[in-house]
Amino acid sequence: MEPAGPGGDRADTAAPGTGPAGGGRAETGLRFALLMTVVTAASITMLDNALAPTPNDTPGDALGCLLAAGIDPDGKNLTNTLVGTSRPEALRECLSGAPEVAYWKGMVATAVLLAVAALVFWWLPRWRERWHRTLPIATVDRDGGLAAELAELREIAGIDPRVRFRVDPARTTAGAVVYGRAGLYTVCLHNGLLVRRGTDPEGFRAVVLHELAHLRNRDVDVAWSSTALWRVFVLLALLPFLFSTGRILVTGLSGRSTSPFWPGAASLLTYSLLSGLVLVALVHLTRADLLRRRELHADAQAVAWGALPAGWNQPEGPRARLRRVGHLLRTHPGWAERRAALGDPDRLSAVGAPQMFLTGVAGSLLVNALEVIPRPAELGGNAWLTAALVAPVLWLVLRRSVLRATREESGLRAGLWLGCGLMVGEWVSGGSSGNEWVTAEPAYLLALPLVGAVPAVWSAQSSRLEAAALRGRVPRALAALLNGLVTLVLLWGGLRWWQASGRFQAMGMTTELDGVRTFVTQKYPGPWQDYAWELSTATAALPTLVELNKSTLLSVAAVLMVLLPLCLHARHPGSGLRVRRTLAAGAAGGLLCWAAFAVASYALHSGRPGTLEERTGAFQYVQLWWLLLTVTAACATTAACVAGASRQHWLLRALLASQVVQLLGYAGIFLAVSADGCLGPMDVYGSHCHWLPANGTIIVKLVLSDSVTTITLFSACGALVGAGVVRGVRRWYGKPGISRARTPRALAPRALTPVAAPGVVPATRWWPALMSGGLALAVSLTLLASTAVLHADGRPDTSSAPSAETRKFLELMDTPPTARAAKVREWQALAWLTKGGLTRIERISGAFLALGDALREAGDQKPGANGKIRLDSKKFSRLCSDVAKEARAAQAYFRVPDTDLQKKWSGALQRLDRSGRSCVSALADDTAAAGEKGGDVFLLSIDGMAAAVGELTLVLQELYARTAPS
Structure with a gap:
């Protein structure tokens, strides 16, 4: 296939950003931004440690405040955390009088580092030309044919004429390289490539078009700016940090240290060194993965511009096996991988496990590194910044895979790899382990894969539903925007929950801190010795419930998780959501919930106190807890069953079914409490038959206040578990799982639309559309109204409750033990x-x-x-x-x-x-x-x-x- 000349009529010359590389350019750009943000944030702490004087020479610095607060370097991590924050005002006052505020010093040094990196980026092109002694094209182009051909290729690619072409006479390989900055780009051809031009002109054109594709996709700016920042970071921040930290560690291990922080600080120092080394590996692996993907995108773009795929039929070389072993460490893919990518159009759109895992590790390191800046960290700014960089990467990768790939993308694999990266990054950074290698409750770390999987699966399945239901740029752009925002808020909510609650539960707070238990028993007095199990489970879950339900944004996102798919289904009833079956499953789950109410009420009736006054306090709280537990368990169980039985849109169907269960559960609570006294062996409070709807309304409000957001999120987690178990069993017994049938990307959704006159919907489609719209309205109004009534019963505002309650709980903690040393x-x-x-x-x-x-x-x-x-x-x-x-x-x-x-x-x-x-x-x-x-x-x-x-x-x-x- 011959490429067209400057005046040709080829129709496949891509516009900027619309070619094969256009879909992945934004994703890789965001991943580079995330990586460089991690490097910048890490440099604040590293530079501060490197520039600080030898620590612990005197307790007059900020470390003295921690010692004064009762920190014991040899003590448990949880105890030190609670002791250090038990007097927040005193600690803040003490730190304000310290000689230096550490993070300001690190931030100033980081600003200098960024300025140096900018200068290096600015001068790198000239340094490269002087180091390699490249020559202008005119020195080797005697007849002008080479310059004319390069100009033709440049016009085909739509590249700025100011791009320079030079030759490196010392390089004998048949390749080329592109470098520079905006306004000063250079394509340097190796001497061996000029020789290849005479023997293989199509191969020559393929190489040049490949390099021009890098310019078109802005790969040069990203690659060389990250290279400049990384080199300056290693030289000015990482090496001094490793030297200073290693020196302190060696001094302590040699027995010459007289610091009171030794040997308790040994694990902290080891964690610091480990984090630095992991950061090196992370940056290299991520840059290598990103650059390999950009090479594959550039290959595809070159072929779209007219390069023959035969130009990639190159031998692997004598070290092919060795190259395959170190594949993840290389910045350029092998020839076999390049040919496979050109032959499989889905390869570039598929979600890669390494990219999601490395993104998760980078996100976890970033959210922990930003905690060095106190004020933004207190306001949740570190979680917002991390989510703002990670969520778009996840959303773009999944969306590109859903819209371009011919295989169904559930998002589960991508989300789990992202969550595993978050878990590994949390362990490496020592955010929840501190001076201990393993957290007191490591099982809580398993929640991080769910933090990544829930938004990933929902985003992928909603994108597929959107592709089938919507036509037109405006509706699809609006749906895509809502999809991205919900994904962002869900990921932020998961990270924020981990920082505010999950991390401390992993430290062992649920087993060692009695503050929550004391708060509950004092607010609801009674014979708690008879309700030991209920008290233990309630106090363990209360921090999570408070944290998840206090965010209005997270509540709105939970509403949209159900409302958006329903609206899309109402627009296109044949999208595969199967609302009728889902409603039937939700109704069955509602009956299960009512049966559970009956069992719980019967158990409470058999053990209720004799008088009405004794049935308040502890007994009332136990009833509320059982009602909340029953509704949540019924919703999560229904979601797990629906997800396991579904082949398509299984998370969306599970969430819809769980909302039906939730609505029926609230109705059951209202009826049971309002008719309490008339139910015989299932009466909880009353002994005389009365219809008291006011009591039912009060109890429903109390249950709503702790279940608005959590039921949706727990149902999503239950759906993931149910789907994973069923598919695991199917794979174990060799039965087919999710259908992977290849379908046309653009025609399949339209083919599902019934043939009808403009503006007319067939009668068989009326009631599913109306039912979907009505159910969407009912769910949205119910959930939004429940959000509005959270504070209507006189309970304190939970938006500020956690910090105040946490402070109160810490005040109830016993005096820390005396240090052993x-x-x-x-x-x-x-x-x-x-x-x-x-x-x-x-x-x-x-x-x-x-x-x-x-x-x-x-x-x-x-x-x-x-x-x-x-x-x-x-x-x-x-x-x-x-x-x-x-x-x-x-x-x-x-x-x-x-x-x-x-x-x-x-x-x-x-x-x-x-x-x-x-x-x-x-x-x-x-x-x-x-x-x-x-x-x-x-x-x-x-x-x-x-x-x-x-x-x-x-x-x-x-x-x-x-x-x-x-």
Whole structure:
């Protein structure tokens, strides 16, 4: 096939971004952006560590604040995490007074690193030309034929005429390379390629068109900018970081370290070194994978421009087997892979397991690296930025595969590989393990594959449904936008849940932290010893329920997960969603839910307390928990069964069925609670038959508040598990799984549309479309209305509840154990004193001394007729109030990092506070001046304050003794 000349009439000359490479250019560009963002974020921490002085020389830096808070380097990771955040205000105040704020220093150094990388990128083309000593084309083109042919190929590719062509006389291979920057691109032809032009002109044209395709696809800018940033990062950040961290680790291993953070910091340092090495491997593997894919896209683009595929019939060479072994490490694919990609149009559109896995690892490293910047991390900015880079990659890869490939793409494989990458990245970064190699509850890490799989499967199946149902650019663009936004929010919600709840549960919070349990038992008092299982499961699930249900965006995304497929089905009822069967399955699940209600009510009835008053509190909470558990389990079970039995759109059908179960479950709760007392052995509260719809409404609201978003997400997870189990069993027994029949990409969806006159729908299609639309409206209104009534029952706003509740739970935690190492106890005591403890004691002593001076001045006065001294009540009330105020301020400071001393410290401050307030109360009515009973209370309060100050002095003396051990 001969390519057309400049004035030819070929119709297959692609426009920018529309050729075979156009679909993958955005995806690879976003992956490069994600990778470079990871490198930039990692450089903040690495540069900060590399530029910092030798740590632990003095507790006067920010590390001293952690020691003062009670951090024990040899202690458990969970305990250190909770202790470090148990006094957030005190920690924030302490860090604000540190000599340097670490992340600012790292950010400034990173900005300098980026500037250096920009300069390197700017000068790389000139350096390359000087290093390789390339020559202009005119020096080897005597008759001008080479320049004319290159100009022809450049016009075919639609490349800017300013692109230069040069020759590298020292390279004898029949290849070429393209480099440069915008406005200064250069295609350098190897000397062997010029020889090939005479013997194989079509091969010559194929190579040149391949290089021009790189220019057309903007591969040069991406590849060379990432190369510049990576080289500068390795030289200025990675190597200094590895050297400084390795030096500290070697010093500790040699036994020469006197730091209190040793040997507890050994695992942290090892994790830091491991993260740096994994980052090197990640960047290299990801760049290699991206560049290999861009090579394949450039091959396809060159063929689309007229290059003959025969130009790729090249021998593999003598090291073909060795090259195949190191395939993942190479930046260029082998000839066999190139020929396979040209022969299989689905190969470029298929979802690759390595690309999804590496994307997941990069996302996990990024979300952990950005935690070094406190304010954005507190607001969830690190999860948003990570999701904003990862979700478009996932969405574009799946969408391209769905719309271009001829095999059905479920998205499950891509999502699971993405989630596995998130899991591996979390382990490598040590975000949930800290100074321990394995988390206390490693099973929670298995939730991360679901974090990647749920949005992936939903996005892929919705894209396929959209392709079958919609025509026209505007409707498809709107549906694609909603698809991408839902995918983004789902991925962000999963990452945010992991940061706020899942990570701490993996640390062991569910088994070691009693704060949630204490909160529940105090708010709902009763005989909790009779409901041990319910209390354990409820307290373990409460953090997840609160975190998932507090986000309005996540609730809206959960609504759209059901609403968008229903709207698409209403537009095109023959899309394969099978609404009638799905509704029938949902109705069966609703009956199952009602049966479970009956069983749970019967069990609660048999063990309910005798009186109505005793049925409140703990028993009421247990009933609510069973109702929530029953609805959620019925929805998830129905979703798993529907997904396992479905061959197409199985997640969408499972979600629709689960919503039907949810609606029927709420209706069952309303009926059962409203008619409570009339149900005989299934009565929970009432003993007399009454119809009380107000009670049913209240209970439905309470169940809704904890199930709006979670039921949809848990149903999606149940669908993934059900589909995976059924397909695994089918594969085990050799039965066919999902149909992989090849179908035309564009004609198959249209072929399903019934033939009818314009604007007329056949009668057999009326009721499915109306039912789909009505069900979509009902589901959306129900879920959105349930979101609106979450706060209508007077319950606190959950948008700010988690942080406040977490703070309350941490306050209920016992004093951390005393550090085992004497050196750690010494540094903890010194840091506690120097970071604010001594200041608090001095303020208390100053307030009490001012009160003593006033008493001595009053004692110098002449007694009255009754032999007593008259005091100035306002003055002494103010002085006593100052003592109580300083005692309360000291209570907000760090706990004393010792169990016994903390008890003495806390008890003395409480007595000092009570005595101060008692003094103020005694002086309120001027009874002390009158010599009445208040005078005795006043004197007793003074004695109490003196005794408390004496106890504080003993604590101070013991802490001083620890700072200078014998």
